[in-house]
Amino acid sequence: MTPSAILHIGPGAFHRAHQAVYADALIKAGHPEARIRGLCLFPPRIAHSLDAQKGAYHVLLRDGAGQELRRITSMGEVLDEPDQNFLSDPALRLVTMTLTEKGYCHIPGTRRLDPTAIAADLKDPLRPQTGIGWLALGLARRQEAGLPGLTLASCDNIPANGRLLQAVLSEFASQAWPALASWMAQNVTFPVSMVDRIVPRVDEEAARAIGQLAGAPDMLGVAAEPFGQWVLENDFAMPIPPLEKVGVQIVADVRPYEVMKHRILNGAQTAIAHLGALSGFETSFQAASDPVMGPWLARFCAAQAKTLTCPPGESLDAYVRTTLERLRNPHIRHPLVQIGTDSSFKLGQRIVEAAVCHLDGPEAELYALTIAAWMRYNTGRDANGAGIPVSDPLADRFRQINADAGGDAGALVQGFLDLDLFEGQLRHHRAFRDRLVTLCAVLERQSPRDLMMAAETSTAEVER
The missing domain is CATH 3.40.50.720 (NAD(P)-binding Rossmann-like Domain)
Structure with a gap:
């Protein structure tokens, strides 16, 4: 042999x-x-x-x-x-x-x-x-x-x-x-x-x-x-x-390829894990193929791409299209609760770092909803009061944050923002923090999909 x-x-x-x-x-x-x-x-x-x-x-x-x-x-x-x-x-x-x-x-x-x-x-x-x-x-x-x-x-x-x-x-x-x-x-x-x-x-x-x-x-x-x-x-x-x-691909510097994947593919997966689960979906395919969440996800991936330097030989636009096609693969039905596992390890480099690039831009709302959904998900309850199986190294800390907040959305957001993964500009951006508080309060009563649909309807009315 x-x-x-x-x-x-x-x-x-x-x-x-x-x-x-x-x-x-x-x-x-x-x-x-x-x-x-x-x-x-x-x-x-x-x-x-x-x-x-x-x-x-x-x-x-x-x-x-x-x-x-x-x-x-x-x-x-x-x-x-x-x-x-x-x-x-x-x-x-x-x-x-x-x-x-x-x-x-x-x-x-x-x-x-x-x-x-x-x-x-x-x-x-x-x-x-x-x-x-x-x-x-x-x-x-x-x-x-x-x-x-x-x-x-x-x-x-x-x-x-x-x-x-x-x-x-x-x-x-x-x-x-x-x-x-x-x-x-x-x-x-x-x-x-x-x-x-x-x-x-x-x-x-x-x-x-x-x-x-x-x-x-x-x-x-x-x-x-x-x-x-x-x-x-x-x-x-x-x-x-x-x-x-x-x-x-044997290359001198892997980082541009790595960041592209982590931001666009993995960022999209982490986003829909929490947004989708709170909206009643069970798998990545269901969430990515939904007529409301699917277009929202396309806008999110495009926003992620704007934060990147394109790796040699790649096309960011093509990578976004391929990512969306992959997530809509009917044979790839990743359970959202599985994707959401250990998210405290992942959120920083997949989403928070990119959010900082958009805090004052039109895409800020995409990131505010994504992060607010992550916070609400990690309280362990959805808008209907149903339990969410939070599996994370910081699960005990999450439970303590939720208990200390006592139902106050502002205290809840501040508790999460005090985590190390939010160290930096995002934590101190007043307008973004206020938007997180508003969204966390709303997500006690409505699902992220409800909010996406309402925003879509509002945009359509303005365009008319």
Whole structure:
């Protein structure tokens, strides 16, 4: 069997629908070294399922125009339990990972380690319980073996993900493995990457469709949209498999691509998660396809685009159109409450930073409604008094803000604005704050969709 040049930590559904698909194309183009070894640090464990299916699974790509089933064989093996030498294969060149944002054990909004999250690994670095702890241990063993360095590429949906990984891993190593920190500085690189493909959870309908097309049930099959993108910073410790041959964009600066995605696609998702849920919708497709919310979302995406510098080779107008088409894909029905999970991590870089550019302009109302809906959503109740399942690291803080406000919209808004994610110009802009107070009060009685419809009617009357 050809040695694996790539190891991926966290081979969940997104990896199987994204990085593994690129690797599969590269192997079929004549580069067997792109074979992936997967590593499950935490459940779910999938080694048995991959073995049972002889190293293959399927990806069903579909949208309103059609569908395509691909058989993927790039995952040569999956390890359900790491050992201390999991990074010590001499053939290994590239380590990619999807740890989720919580997996970086950092203080939200910073690149500093969270002492609580990493405490057990600092106490006993030989028996790590986190991804960061395992990476440090694996690198320490690689250093001891006299092997060359590695490229560690985060593939999580986090701004400047490589910079975050480098910062937290270096901070941990300096405390737990002092001899490792200087070796890492000379031998390990942490390129920023931007990955994009919407991969919803496989429901019964999708599982049935995959099984029918594949001819047998597929325990690892995933469904996704046809659109895919992977932008990777050109910063490698040693040569890696030529991913650029299969569409990966290797660039000097990932940030313009990353910000474009976070502002337009992810910003739209975060906006409709809260606006849509408060309006009675259950999925992203329902909200984005609604005759009232859909046009509102198009205006919001256009406003987001105005805050951006266009990346080389891209078109912001085309990206907005593609984003709206993707959100209206009838096969991508992301539950809004799932999209709204951990929103305190996301709102700042997706929406608040852009809102600052529009505080005194005609688009301010778009952002005021979006942020007011986020605040109202995180009180845990909608306009009809129905409960909302708030899942967020700051959920306890949200409950306290709501309790302290005692039903006063002004106190509620001020409580939320005092959060770190609103630090800056927006917090101190009187007119915008007043608009948030008005909207938060109105959203106790009406849904965001009601307000959008009223604004649409008012505009139409003025134009007549």
